[in-house]
Amino acid sequence: MVEQKPHIVEYLTNIYVWIALATLTIITIWVSEFDLKLLTVTVALGVASIKATLVLMYFMHLRFDSKILTIMVLVTMIVFLSLIVFTFFDYSYRS
């Protein structure tokens, strides 16, 4: 059976991550005030991705767990992105 090592994240680390998430939320709201045209969605999704990464790494313990779990999450992301890319590839070439 696979050994499981419990890992406890320090309170201070969790608080830093929480502050970072709150700051990024404020940035998302602040940026939405500007007209960035095509970049609007890119910036919003970029900030959201950073937030999601922090949650995954610290709150969901991905950083402290086996590397195989990180690989599994990455594979999931790649599949998800590929589905979107392939679908929109069709749309971009439609006459």
Add this chain to the structure above:
Amino acid sequence: MTNTQKHTDFYDNEGKPAWKAWLTTTDHKRIGLLYFYSLTVFFLVGVLLGLMMRFELISPGKDLVEAQTYNGLFTLHGVIMIFLFVIPGIPAVFGNLTLPLLLGARDVAFPKLNLLSWYLYIGGAILALSTLLVGDGPPDTGWTFYAPYSVKTGTNVSMAVLSAFILGFSSILTGLNFLTTIHRMRCPGMTWFRMPLFAWALYATSWIQLLATPVVGITLLMIVVERWLGIGLFDPVLGGDPVLYQHLFWIYSHPAVYIMILPGMGVISEIIPTFSRRRIFGYKAIAYASLAIAFIGYFVWGHHMFTAGMSGPARIIFSVLTFLVAIPSAIKVFNWLATMYNGSIDLKPPMLYALGFIFLFLIGGLSGLVVGALATDVHLHDTYFVVGHFHYVMFGGTGFAFFAALHYWFPKIFGRMYNIKHATRAFWLLFTGFNVLYFPMLVLGIMGMPRRYYDYLPQFQIPNVISTVGSWITVAGLIYMIVVIVKGIRNGEKAAANPWNGLTLDWQTDSPPTKENFDVIPTVTERPYEYK
């Protein structure tokens, strides 16, 4: 190593009333059997609907039912067979029955979640079947629920779609359970490359269940939203895009084909070395091929839409990717054949079904390449050729693998043995009937007969008559097989713990196993198929 001290087997209700002991069980073997009996009922309903369709098509014009009833028949036949039998089929029944045994574990990682999966399955199934009896009649869209027709039709589409949504949750939970079980509950010494190939196949399948099923869940809900709230998602009149529906539907439903076939390939990988008394050829190649099929299978969905208005470059890319997925499938077939080479082949019923699988899957796979090529697909799309191809893969592949698994693990599950002679005869009847039923469909498609049509031109009659006669032979074979199995369960001779002399851990414990599978958790020291 053996692990067969005699204790009470898992059929013991431990003093509880039988209904309570079974309906509240968290034992993976009992849940596997709950799935087995429910799936069998739904399979027989699906067979009956298929039989009615074939009877209707014995000659042009009306023979048995009206055109609208025929539309309902093929829709429900598809929904029941795909969502209630083929998709859950092997993982839910034989995955549940054997995965912890194969891994040397006492149960799956989340036993209560496992039971919840079965209840969700039953809930979804009841909802699907109730579309027959309530409201404005069974859906008439085909199992694909294509928009915009599914948005406009007055039949029970919303209820059918919601049933598929619920069934999807059952599938996701089973996938999650198996993934965690395989990662966390392998016995000491069972490294990834000492794991039986059926477990590898279930692992690859579970990934697809987990990642692809939510897509169809959301897509089907979008159909309901469009029907109930009139929001324009897929209906062009409301500003929607019907091709987007096809993209979203097939993003799940093509990988779902691999949910259906991969576990079947895993079963075959167990049976071939056991009945050839040979170490499996290319163990790692077969294991990696399972993962490759699962991965590439995500990116080939567009081949269902070559004639649906997709852009030219997208069609070319999807066609190339479709051809790529044939490579790992072929790797498996060649490795099975190489395993049998110079082996001491024992043609017992499980092996016959496994060989039947290879033969039928080969025809199904090769005919898939014909419709995967852009030019030929223009001629064959939405013809009877596709119906023939699909049934060769799904019934000839998954169905025969299901029967192979049933005959292989029967003594393990029930502790008894069926009559080998009659099981062999049932196989030949079924195999003959299958080919008489489905091969004419390939011919009809090439001749130009469209699928899902109630009526047809007189020149299509002879192959249709042959096919209908084939459906009767097939049903006779199924009935024969069921009688053999039921008699085996009720009056079969007591089976030894390891009647096939298998080397995987499932055969190293009692038949039927105890509630906790093993008295002592085994330790694995070598690969699973080291036949000398």
